[in-house]
Amino acid sequence: MMKTALEGAVAIHFYRPSPELAPYVSTYYLTEVNLDQDGSVEDWLHPEWANLRFTAQPCLSSALGNAPLQALPETIFTGPTSQSAHFVIEGRARVWGVGLLPAGLARFVAAPASDLADRIVPVAPGGPLAPFVRIGAKVLTGKRDPAGEAARIDGFMLAVLAETRPSEEEARVRQAHAALINDDTTSVADLAAQLGMSSRSLERLSLRAFGFSPKLLLRRQRFLRSLAQFMLDPSLKWIATLDCQYVDQAHFVRDFRRFMGMSPSRYGALEHPVLRAAAQARAASAGAAVQALHRP
Known part of the structure; x- marks a missing residue:
């Protein structure tokens, strides 16, 4: 190289x-x-x-x-x-x-x-x-x-x-976090069922504790699982990094543009002196290449 x-x-x-x-x-x-x-x-x-x-x-x-x-x-x-x-x-x-x-x-x-x-x-x-x-x-x-x-x-x-004191919702937040990063959680309905919550209650908790709607968070997790594969091995083609929840490559490209503001090809052509070093070091130290995949 x-x-x-x-x-x-x-x-x-x-x-x-x-x-x-x-x-x-x-x-x-x-x-x-x-x-x-x-x-x-x-x-x-x-x-x-x-x-x-x-x-x-x-x-x-x-x-x-x-x-x-x-x-x-x-x-x-x-x-x-x-x-x-x-x-x-x-x-x-x-x-x-x-x-x-x-x-x-x-x-x-x-x-x-x-x-x-x-x-x-x-x-x-x-x-x-x-x-x-x-x-x-x-x-x-x-x-x-x-x-x-x-x-x-x-x-x-x-x-x-x-x-400081733990928030009244801390146990529920930690439970929701664990469910969110579970690769088998595929939908908001699935997430709500795991937590025993209504979709409306889940939406409110998600905004308070995570900052975004559960739908966007699940979409973000799916995207980051794919991106992490590329950061650990930039020799891979994007098609080889796709999370199993993606329907096709066009589906992934739409998410890439939503979260990164550019196409996968443009991102792949750029130097990543900080992020590639960070992905390797984080994976070795903490077991996950990106922070949002870190298991609490």
């Missing part, structure tokens, strides 16, 4: 949370970019659950969907997404992330998931994201220390856990 100009410039490290945090946090992850000051890496992130990201100095520009790129502050929160996130990381940069599972969003963030869905929000005092305001100051010391930083993130999140 021909080497690209960016090969070796990006490193991704994943760390698992303490057992007490496992129902709420998927992983902690560090993206390191090692380029000249005027260099940058660009990529397109697939839909995910919520994520907190922070760095010591501004180096990240991003936008959801087809919106123009915007420079972001040091600490940001991205709600659950149903669109691709286009991003650029500049120079020599280190960006930490905390992946929040749906139960974690419900426990740590004082807002329904639907209020934060498909949004990138600066973390500021006094709002629903207030518990995360000081995470950068508590974790980053100016010295490169990935394992130590991961341990401090874990300590920070354990303190937030101790200061």
Whole structure:
């Protein structure tokens, strides 16, 4: 395989949370970019659950969907997404992330998931994201220390856990999450039956806890199962990656355009210096190539 100009410039490290945090946090992850000051890496992130990201100095520009790129502050929160996130990381940069599972969003963030869905929000005092305001100051010391930083993130999140209470719906949210990521769950009616809920009650729970309707979430899971296969093995043709729930390739292409804002062929032709490295590292560390396939 021909080497690209960016090969070796990006490193991704994943760390698992303490057992007490496992129902709420998927992983902690560090993206390191090692380029000249005027260099940058660009990529397109697939839909995910919520994520907190922070760095010591501004180096990240991003936008959801087809919106123009915007420079972001040091600490940001991205709600659950149903669109691709286009991003650029500049120079020599280190960006930490905390992946929040749906139960974690419900426990740590004082807002329904639907209020934060498909949004990138600066973390500021006094709002629903207030518990995360000081995470950068508590974790980053100016010295490169990935394992130590991961341990401090874990300590920070354990303190937030101790200061918060589980939501009244936490057990139901975790049950719904497990059913949602089950490959055998094929329809909203099937999901409602597994949970013993009416379709209307399921719709309300889905918006509050997951940010989107159950129909869209099932469609997103089907799409991400296919995309994950390609990210782990880019030599595959798209037809070889299709989830068994797809009727044909045209069905998959419609979903691809809906979630990524481009065709599969265009996406496949682009370099993915961050996402390919992340898929391999995440699969090895956490057992799933993308966050939304992570089993709670």
